[in-house]
Amino acid sequence: MSDYSHVFRIGLGVILLVLAGWWAPRWWRPESYGESGPYRTESLSENMQREFTFQGRQSCRPCHPEILQTHQKDVHVTVPCEDCHNAADKHNAFHQGTAEIPNVNQAILDREFAQANCVVCHLKLTARPTSFPQVDPDRHLNFHHVTAENTFCTACHNPHEPLFLITSFDQAKIHPLVNQCRDCHDTPPEKNYTAAPNHPAIITCQKCHPNLVSDYNQRPHAYLPCGACHQLKQKNETSARINRRNSKMFCLMCHENPDHLNRDLVPQIVLIEHLPEKAQIRGLDLENLETNKTACLLCHIDTIHDQNLFKQPPENIR
Amino acid sequence: MREDHSHLTRRKFMRWVLANAAGVCVGSLSAWGKFAEQSEPSLPDNLEEYDWGFLIDISRCIGCGRCVAACNQENHLSANHFRTWIERYEIDEQNRVYIDSPRGAVRGFLSNRRKTSVKGYFVPKQCHQCRDSACTQVCPVGATYHAPDGVVLIDQEQCIGCGYCVQACPYGCRYIADPPGVADKCDMCYHRIHQNQKPVCVDFCPTHARIFGNLKDPQSPIRQILRKRHYTTLKPENKTDPKCFYLDLNPEVK
Amino acid sequence: MDAAGYTFPNDLYFTWTVIIAWCPYLISLGIGIHLVSSLSYIFRLESLQPVIRFALVLSFALLSIATFPLWIQLHRLDRIVNLLITPNPNSPLTAFVILHLFYLLLVLIQIWFHYRSDAIDRYHNRRGVRKIWYYLVLLGATQKNQRTENIDQKIRQILACISLPLAAALLSCLVFVFAAIHSNLWWNTPLIFFILIFSAVPAGCAALSFGYLLINFVRRIPLKQNTLNTVNRFLWFSVIIALLLELINFLALSYDYTEKWFHLKSLIAGPLKYPYLIFQLTLCAAGSCVLLTMTNLLRLPQRLANFLNFTACFLILIEVLLAWQNVIIGGQLLTKSLAGSADFLPGFYRKEVLLTALVVCVIPYVILWCFDKIFPFFPDPREIEPQN
Numbered sequence: 001m002s003d004y005s006h007v008f009r010i011g012l013g014v015i016l017l018v019l020a021g022w023w024a025p026r027w028w029r030p031e032s033y034g035e036s037g038p039y040r041t042e043s044l045s046e047n048m049q050r051e052f053t054f055q056g057r058q059s060c061r062p063c064h065p066e067i068l069q070t071h072q073k074d075v076h077v078t079v080p081c082e083d084c085h086n087a088a089d090k091h092n093a094f095h096q097g098t099a100e101i102p103n104v105n106q107a108i109l110d111r112e113f114a115q116a117n118c119v120v121c122h123l124k125l126t127a128r129p130t131s132f133p134q135v136d137p138d139r140h141l142n143f144h145h146v147t148a149e150n151t152f153c154t155a156c157h158n159p160h161e162p163l164f165l166i167t168s169f170d171q172a173k174i175h176p177l178v179n180q181c182r183d184c185h186d187t188p189p190e191k192n193y194t195a196a197p198n199h200p201a202i203i204t205c206q207k208c209h210p211n212l213v214s215d216y217n218q219r220p221h222a223y224l225p226c227g228a229c230h231q232l233k234q235k236n237e238t239s240a241r242i243n244r245r246n247s248k249m250f251c252l253m254c255h256e257n258p259d260h261l262n263r264d265l266v267p268q269i270v271l272i273e274h275l276p277e278k279a280q281i282r283g284l285d286l287e288n289l290e291t292n293k294t295a296c297l298l299c300h301i302d303t304i305h306d307q308n309l310f311k312q313p314p315e316n317i318r
Numbered sequence: 319m320r321e322d323h324s325h326l327t328r329r330k331f332m333r334w335v336l337a338n339a340a341g342v343c344v345g346s347l348s349a350w351g352k353f354a355e356q357s358e359p360s361l362p363d364n365l366e367e368y369d370w371g372f373l374i375d376i377s378r379c380i381g382c383g384r385c386v387a388a389c390n391q392e393n394h395l396s397a398n399h400f401r402t403w404i405e406r407y408e409i410d411e412q413n414r415v416y417i418d419s420p421r422g423a424v425r426g427f428l429s430n431r432r433k434t435s436v437k438g439y440f441v442p443k444q445c446h447q448c449r450d451s452a453c454t455q456v457c458p459v460g461a462t463y464h465a466p467d468g469v470v471l472i473d474q475e476q477c478i479g480c481g482y483c484v485q486a487c488p489y490g491c492r493y494i495a496d497p498p499g500v501a502d503k504c505d506m507c508y509h510r511i512h513q514n515q516k517p518v519c520v521d522f523c524p525t526h527a528r529i530f531g532n533l534k535d536p537q538s539p540i541r542q543i544l545r546k547r548h549y550t551t552l553k554p555e556n557k558t559d560p561k562c563f564y565l566d567l568n569p570e571v572k
Numbered sequence: 573m574d575a576a577g578y579t580f581p582n583d584l585y586f587t588w589t590v591i592i593a594w595c596p597y598l599i600s601l602g603i604g605i606h607l608v609s610s611l612s613y614i615f616r617l618e619s620l621q622p623v624i625r626f627a628l629v630l631s632f633a634l635l636s637i638a639t640f641p642l643w644i645q646l647h648r649l650d651r652i653v654n655l656l657i658t659p660n661p662n663s664p665l666t667a668f669v670i671l672h673l674f675y676l677l678l679v680l681i682q683i684w685f686h687y688r689s690d691a692i693d694r695y696h697n698r699r700g701v702r703k704i705w706y707y708l709v710l711l712g713a714t715q716k717n718q719r720t721e722n723i724d725q726k727i728r729q730i731l732a733c734i735s736l737p738l739a740a741a742l743l744s745c746l747v748f749v750f751a752a753i754h755s756n757l758w759w760n761t762p763l764i765f766f767i768l769i770f771s772a773v774p775a776g777c778a779a780l781s782f783g784y785l786l787i788n789f790v791r792r793i794p795l796k797q798n799t800l801n802t803v804n805r806f807l808w809f810s811v812i813i814a815l816l817l818e819l820i821n822f823l824a825l826s827y828d829y830t831e832k833w834f835h836l837k838s839l840i841a842g843p844l845k846y847p848y849l850i851f852q853l854t855l856c857a858a859g860s861c862v863l864l865t866m867t868n869l870l871r872l873p874q875r876l877a878n879f880l881n882f883t884a885c886f887l888i889l890i891e892v893l894l895a896w897q898n899v900i901i902g903g904q905l906l907t908k909s910l911a912g913s914a915d916f917l918p919g920f921y922r923k924e925v926l927l928t929a930l931v932v933c934v935i936p937y938v939i940l941w942c943f944d945k946i947f948p949f950f951p952d953p954r955e956i957e958p959q960n
Contacts, residue, residue, distance in 0.1 A: 033460070036466065037460075037463055037464070038460035038463070039460045039461070039462075039463035039473055039476070040460075040473050040475070040476060043471065043473035043474075043475065043476070044465055044471070046473075046474075046475075047465075047471050047505060047508045047509065048508055048509055048512050049509065050508075050509040051509075052392075052509065052510065052513075052515075053391055053392045053393075053394075054388065054391070054392055054518055054521070056515060056521070076524075078523070078524045078525065078526065079522075079524045080521055080522055082388075083384055083388070083522055083524075087391060087392075119428075120382055120383065120384075120425070120426035120428075121380060121382040121384070121426070121524060123426075123427075123428070125381065125427060125429075125430055125438070126408060126430050126435045126436075126437075126438040127381060127406050127407070127408055127427070127430075127435075127438025127439055127440055128380050128381065128438075128440075129377055129378065129379075129380065129439075132380050132525065134380075
């Protein structure tokens with residue numbers, strides 16, 4: 001035995017150990033490891049193939065097309081069905097017969113009409129952007145003279161169609177601000193609505209803007225309801241900001257060859273003749289009249305109502 | 319005659335052997351080929367055409383928390399950990415900042431933090447899918463990695479739950495999910511984006527505050543917004559190159 | 573854990589708690605002790621010869637279980653082999669694990685070369701199973717002569733020289749596990765790398781000195797005062813350097829005067845005031861520095877000097893443990909939201925707790941005791957002449 005034999009033996013042992021440590025783990029390595037980097041490529045497909053919980057709005061369409069159509073026409077279009085109604089995976093599977101749902105109650109979607117569900121988005125908070133419609137629920141109900149306790153938001157707002165932009169007043173639920181008895185009642189009611197228990201509040205424009213309404217009633221457009229020109233848009237909690245449709249095209253819907261009206265009742269013009277004639281008579285710039293979107297109001301604003309009156313704060317607001 | 323016969327027999331035999339050998343080779347090659355096909359994972363071919371990114375518009379977020387609740391439900395999360403959450407920042411007259419996030423805002427925010435606040439906003443947060451992420455660098459077993467389409471994923475079968483990636487992430491978006499005892503984080507709903515669906519947080523946002531898209535496509539909405547608006551990222555000093563961009567972000571957000 | 577201010581929702585529960593800090597602590601101790609034995613070969617310090625065996629065995633005992641705290645805190649211990657099967661080459665933790673295995677092998681080989689001649693003697697004097705056991709331990713090389721002794725001496729020197737860069741690499745990887753994380757301001761200070769590396773030297777010297785004093789006190793064997801004085805002198809220098817590095821770190825941070833300094837200042841003045849400023853720096857580091865200065869500069873009676881050295885070593889051992897605890901837990905106390913700090917109270921009923929850590933700590937001493945029964949590292953002076 002040479003004098004270095006122990007050195008060789010321990011050296012050989014070390015080398016064998018290192019080589020085993022290098023090769024043995026490679027033998028145990030998963031197959032797809034290292035193909036695209038230091039990870040198992042198979043886990044890419046594992047991550048891709050998990051089951052959905054939320055099925056998406058289009059999965060509601062086959063059975064609920066009308067609701068979906070109404071929902072998609074109004075401002076809650078950005079709120080998916082499953083946000084309020086909870087995940088539809090079990091519901092769809094049960095009704096399509098694709099899965100065995102042991103408990104049929106799992107197939108029924110939540111319909112949360114509690115105020116808490118609306119308030120989670122629409123509660124007035126300092127941190128919320130002011131352009132987003134938000135209310136203090138007590139003030140909001142108070143303003144709309146709602147006295148019944150535990151009134152849900154859905155007493156007035158249809159969750160699928162909260163703003164009634166398309167549906168006319170007589171087909172929508174009670175409009176929060178402007179309506180008349182005949183919007184809902186075929187015959188004039190005998191009693192005042194305040195005498196009827198749980199009657200939704202009716203607030204006419206006259207209640208808050210009496211001077212404006214009486215001024216309007218003395219001018220040529222008086223036979224039209226306020227809502228014909230003013231489109232409701234909820235901007236703050238009082239729901240009182242009303243936009244004016246004051247463009248030329250809007251005026252022409254009635255005053256230039258309307259299909260839906262009796263033309264004898266409403267003065268008719270032909271705009272391409274009317275503008276140059278009036279420009280010449282009144283000494284106005286024709287190009288300005290043609291490009292100005294609210295050109296009608298330059299001359300005819302007195303036919304609507306006194307513009308200064310609406311700048312006064314509305315009365316009778318609590 | 320006998321020799322011819324045996325010569326013929328030998329030739330026949332050789333032909334028979336070679337034919338069988340050829341048949342076995344061809345047969346086994348095709349069998350191996352099928353085996354190889356079966357063992358390969360079925361991935362879409364065009365993953366490299368995508369680089370998924372996120373955009374969050376602070377001026378639109380109303381802090382409703384529906385994204386958080388939807389994420390929790392879609393991914394079956396436990397109550398203590400959040401793949402995404404919303405922070406509320408309220409600032410008072412003396413410029414003091416108050417930050418809170420009640421249970422990640424899973425039930426929204428039910429009242430103002432302080433009566434004296436004069437300004438406030440909500441900041442949604444989740445994994446930023448960094449291009450040069452710290453988490454993929456430090457994982458000792460290669461359990462977290464960059465997918466070819468830009469999403470940082472976790473291999474739940476390899477993770478040993480050491481928590482190193484949780485420490486390394488500057489944005490606090492990773493956690494150890496216990497029971498499985500492995501790391502977890504937002505994976506941009508990887509199972510949904512490959513079925514032409516959006517991540518649930520984007521789907522559930524009622525004000526379009528969350529925008530998701532392919533950063534490699536110049537016509538995608540996210541790229542168009544990034545061209546036109548001013549955007550920032552969080553903690554750029556860490557040089558992790560995050561792909562979550564914020565519009566209208568204030569400096570007190572970290 | 574209460575949060576004063578705001579913590580990210582995922583940061584409310586700490587991922588790394590008390591137990592994981594014991595891994596770097598035990599590694600520091602092991603490397604520091606091993607470094608003393610290596611230095612005795614490199615600088616040919618004859619005064620350290622009597623403790624070399626003890627140093628090697630103690631460092632092996634500590635290093636062999638040093639990574640146990642790390643494995644205990646893993647949530648999926650069943651997948652631990654993934655560290656070797658599918659390692660990620662970019663990760664400092666992988667580098668640490670592999671270097672640790674190499675270092676352990678190196679220390680084992682050094683022990684083998686030190687105890688070879690004793691084992692050969694026993695091989696020739698034993699019979700039966702014990703003979704086979706010693707044959708296996710010696711790998712069949714059972715002859716010794718003057719030439720093999722010279723070869724062994726040379727190899728011991730070569731191994732000691734190799735161990736120095738390997739120790740530096742191992743400790744660097746360990747410190748990189750923390751210092752490489754830029755997101756944590758407490759782990760990303762300018763000098764944290766050097767502080768933690770240079771804290772291993774006093775830790776090792778203190779452990780060696782402490783162990784030597786304790787064992788000889790218990791066994792009532794007279795000390796080799798020369799050895800002890802050399803180790804204590806190393807200890808004194810290294811403690812001064814470690815303390816200076818901590819103070820320079822502060823200076824660099826405060827001179828920089830960036831946002832990082834303000835956050836760290838609130839951390840140090842807040843949750844870390846008692847563990848770091850008062851216990852670690854003032855009581856343990858500065859206190860042991862003062863004690864060691866007294867014993868090294870003043871001419872004190874021998875017993876008093878040994879007692880003060882013993883106390884100083886104990887303080888340093890506590891100080892290095894506190895240093896690692898403060899690094900790991902302090903870094904998590906400073907939350908990633910940078911909007912407040914968290915409180916931390918170590919629990920008593922889960923695996924990441926003090927009790928488990930203490931149990932883990934006992935194991936190396938059990939190993940040491942078992943080894944001593946087979947191969948005593950301090951020869952009984954009544955039997956054998958002390959060798960220089």
